[in-house]
Amino acid sequence: MWFPYSLPSRWSVEQGGENAADALADATRRDFVVGFYLRNPVTGKWETEILLTETHWEVIEGGDSEHRWTVAFAPNARGRLSEVIYQGTAKGPERMVRACSGHLAHLLDFWSLTYGRGLAVAGFRVADIRLGVRWLVCPHRPSTLHFALPAYRDVPPQGHGLAAAYREVRNASGAASRLAAALALIEQWRRGSGAFAGLRRQGRGGHAPSRSSAQTVTREHVVLAGLHESEEQFEGVPFQDLVERLEPWRVEGQNHLLGRAGPNEAQDNGRAAELASVANLADLVLREILLEELKPWETSEPRAEGVEDTGRPATGTSSAP
Numbered sequence: 001m002w003f004p005y006s007l008p009s010r011w012s013v014e015q016g017g018e019n020a021a022d023a024l025a026d027a028t029r030r031d032f033v034v035g036f037y038l039r040n041p042v043t044g045k046w047e048t049e050i051l052l053t054e055t056h057w058e059v060i061e062g063g064d065s066e067h068r069w070t071v072a073f074a075p076n077a078r079g080r081l082s083e084v085i086y087q088g089t090a091k092g093p094e095r096m097v098r099a100c101s102g103h104l105a106h107l108l109d110f111w112s113l114t115y116g117r118g119l120a121v122a123g124f125r126v127a128d129i130r131l132g133v134r135w136l137v138c139p140h141r142p143s144t145l146h147f148a149l150p151a152y153r154d155v156p157p158q159g160h161g162l163a164a165a166y167r168e169v170r171n172a173s174g175a176a177s178r179l180a181a182a183l184a185l186i187e188q189w190r191r192g193s194g195a196f197a198g199l200r201r202q203g204r205g206g207h208a209p210s211r212s213s214a215q216t217v218t219r220e221h222v223v224l225a226g227l228h229e230s231e232e233q234f235e236g237v238p239f240q241d242l243v244e245r246l247e248p249w250r251v252e253g254q255n256h257l258l259g260r261a262g263p264n265e266a267q268d269n270g271r272a273a274e275l276a277s278v279a280n281l282a283d284l285v286l287r288e289i290l291l292e293e294l295k296p297w298e299t300s301e302p303r304a305e306g307v308e309d310t311g312r313p314a315t316g317t318s319s320a321p
Contacts, residue, residue, distance in 0.1 A: 002224070002284055002287055003140075003142040003143065004140075004224055004225055004226055004277075004280040004284075005175075005178070005276065005279075005280060005283075010137070011024075011126075011135040011136075011137050012135060012136045012137070012138075013133065013134070013135055014125075014134045014135065014136050015132065015133065015134040016128070016131060016132040016133035016134060017133075019128075019131045019132060019133050020133050020135075022131065023092075023093060023128045023131045023133040024092065024093060024094070025092075026092060026131070027091045027092050028091065029089050029090065029091050030089060030090075030128070030129065030130045030131075031087070031088070031089055031129040031130060032086075032087075032088065032089065032090055032093060032096040032126060032127065032128060032129065033085060033086070033087050033126070033127040033129065034085070034086045034096055034097055034100050034124055034125070034126050034127075035074075035083050035084070035085040035086075035124060035125050036083065036084045036085075036086075036100070036101070036104055036121050036123075036124045037082065037083055037121065037122040037123045037124065037125075037138075038081060038082055038083060038084065038108075038119060038120070038121060038122060039119075039120045039121065039122035040117075040118060040119075040120075041118040041119075041120045041173045042118050046082060046122050047076050047078065047080040047081070047082040048080055048081045048082065048117070048119055049080065049115075049117050050080060050081040050111075050115070050117075051075075051079055051080060051081075052073060052074075052075040052079060052080065052081045053075065053079055054075065055072050055073065055074045055075070056072070056073040057070065057071070057072055057073075058070075058071045058073070059071070060103065062103075066088070066089070066090050066091075066095065066096075066099045067099055067103070068088060069086045069087060069088035069100065069103075070086075070087045070088070071084060071085065071086055071087075072084070072085040072087075073085075084104055084107075086100040086103075086104075088100075093126050093128055093133075093135070096126070097124065097126060101121070101124075104121065105121075108120070108121070118173075120173065122138070122139065123136070123137055123138035123139060124137050125137065151298055151299045151300070152294060152297050152298055152299065153297060153299050154297055155294065155297045156198070156199065156202050156297075157198075158195035158196070158198040158199040158202070159195075159199055159293075159294055159297060161195045162185070162195050162196070162199070162290055162293070162294075163290070163294075165181070165185055165195075166185070166286065166287065166290055168181060169181045169182050169185070169283055169286065170283065174257075175253065175272070175275045175276040175278075175279040176252075176253025176254065176256055176257050176275065176279075177253075177257065178279045178282075178283060179246070179249060179250055179253050179275070179278060179279035179282050180250055180253060180254065182279065182282035182283050182285075182286045183242075183243050183246060183247075183250055183282055185286055186239070186242060186243055186282065186285065186286055186289065187243050189286075189289050189293070190239075190240055190243065196293065199293055199294075200293075215238070215239050215288070216236050216237060216238050216239065217234050217235055217236065217237045217238075217239070217242065217281070217285065218235065219231060219235050221234075221235075221281060221284055221285065222234050222235055222281070224280070224284060225277050225278070225280035225281035225284055226273075226276070226277035226280055227274075227277045227278070227280075227281060230274075230277075234281065239285055239288075239289060242281075242282065242285055246278055246281070246282055249274075249275055249278045249279075252275065253275055253279075
């Protein structure tokens, strides 16, 4: 079962549910606390490799009142930095999160450069002090899968190469790199070049295209990718035309990777979520293309199906907003 990555997470109310709607709509300035859980993208653990024996405090003086915070860097029980907690004022919880996340992103960028280690945000929690509301925002967890060996036999080297390339796409931690890799493979498929050329010669005779060449993006694709508000823009687009349709996002992601994005663009959480959803769409379409191309080597054994896992990952953090 294919699972989308980096979808915007729902704000789950943990306290003060009767005031939650009012708190999100209230634009008056008030006190908030936001704690960001940190994650090691290599190990997947909700902690970093930065050793810290006790909470470290800093006062951040920004250019305006929404960029002035008292910041706590909190270790977990293993003595590793695992949470960064901001205390300050803002005109609503979402504005507080937006301002803090922009500051934290730059901090993680330079920490990663300084230490040479991977750092990422796993999720966050928010407390509206005046209205007494608390939210937890954590990523969606993939469903678990029943065990089943891959149902393919005698796949030629080109097929192995394409499967390996798709695994790299799925394992990419950043939306920009995942989108670029997926679109590069879709472009090869469209041209019938690279590994696709050899695969078709061996499996279909000549360069005959697979059935996926006539397929189009469906509403299910769009919804699964997380592009609910962009159905009209993508639904019905032929797989053959997807590279051109997604090119603006590829360029934007490339600019971000090369450091060309301006500060406002880099901190735009909404745009980042949209880029992640576009990468999901390219990833999903690429998978369907590859499954179709590899059909001549598929056996009759059923693929594994998903089993819902509703558990929440342990945060391992100490301080709480």
